[in-house]
Amino acid sequence: MWGPFLPAFVGHLREKGWLGITNIAMDERSPEVMAAATALLKEVAPELGIALADNHKIFKQYPYIKDMCASIFGPIEQTDIVQRRSQGLTTTFYVCCSSGFPNTYTSSGPAEATYLSWYAAAEDYDGFLRWAYNSWVEDPIRDSRFRKWAAGDTYLVYPEGRSSIRFERLVEGIQDWEKIRLLKTEFSGDDAKLQTLHDLLEPFRSPVAFDGWEQTLRDARATLNTL
Template structure:
């Protein structure tokens, strides 16, 4: 695992994903994701927690360069099915909905203990309770419980709606699906950054272009790496990096109960070799970092750096990119031209 994680870190991957219970995303992949924190419910109704695997994994990830942010999945697992064992070792998997006494008992005791453990390890300020595509009502109930039991513990959410719909809920790290981007969402980026919050966007199998599928043009990956910083985002998220199909060296198709698009679930091979798709994405990220540095230098000179980047991004508007720049089919020529323009900008003499 170490070569893979180091390679991802070198590609500017920041977050380390950890599991709080079994199968937080159900069993969508060939490999199941089981809990890194063992829970035991004692005969008297109290809970005991074992953080051994969690601690080893976070320490390992950080040794490899990952884990600036620790994203913990999840208090809203698929179907809200939570897991634990009793003192005899018998396993339980039960549905518990936010706002119910059972949910608050299960998660409340954990949050109190988890916060103490994170503070002891020095990880509290780097840790987020992470959620996938949940509505405001669900998130509100969960965040209220977090604030009551572990004040200051941060929240990360991937969603399909703009952050202002969660206006009364503090979400320190918000990631919106690329196909759901709208101009009114962009207007919320600066206020969130001023609060010290992180805002990104993501792609998965729901957007055929731009993307990093096996059939995607490499310039699409470059676009996804470079474009976020040009319009005010803090970064980009891609599901997924290393959820391999049966034999990723031979066949990129992915057939479980979910038939993902070829290349949707991995960007790196089990031997830590980067796919051409990840190389293209990394090139875009490198260009984005160069633009960020140039913008900082311009601001020191009193120049309008942010406006310059938005001007450059203008002809490659995100809504047009989704629609193939006004054509019936996505047009690689436009993404190639975007890449040429960005590379010319970051490599020109100033």
């Protein structure tokens, strides 16, 4: 079924001008499934990009994947991120129902949503993926639980255009990440200022909560705004 579909899909994307911005994405697939899927794509649709949320630490086997998103449990080394970036490839990280801190459950500290972007900046990731934006449960306003998953795992916003504290704090973190990116460019060639920025980010390389992390985050955000 995929054999005839993929070439037709590529033709459709090319006609619309979307081929260069479209990836076939795979979510936490095993090495065996990835081997079969990538072999098929190479055979029938080699122009199509690939994205992967990787929780098997197999990213080195696929250096050509356009958008590689590593589980927070399996971080990608900065040297590999830099190498991928030089080739125009995107490297991000993600959290989901199996990770505790930092996260965006309804039970999470609101500042954890901001911490996610500081972690991304500290580890030099190009961005962050959270799997669910509005996969609502039966009564999302009153009860955010879903089966065995942590409450709030399936959505960040509420029906009828309602935001949430955790979503707004996530936006704050994204804004911080962008400030950091711009400052890295502005400070290029100034080793002292770059070192200041590096020192500011260093505590947030931890995917584990540490004593005083919320105050450290508040102080770092204040310093960032002075920079």
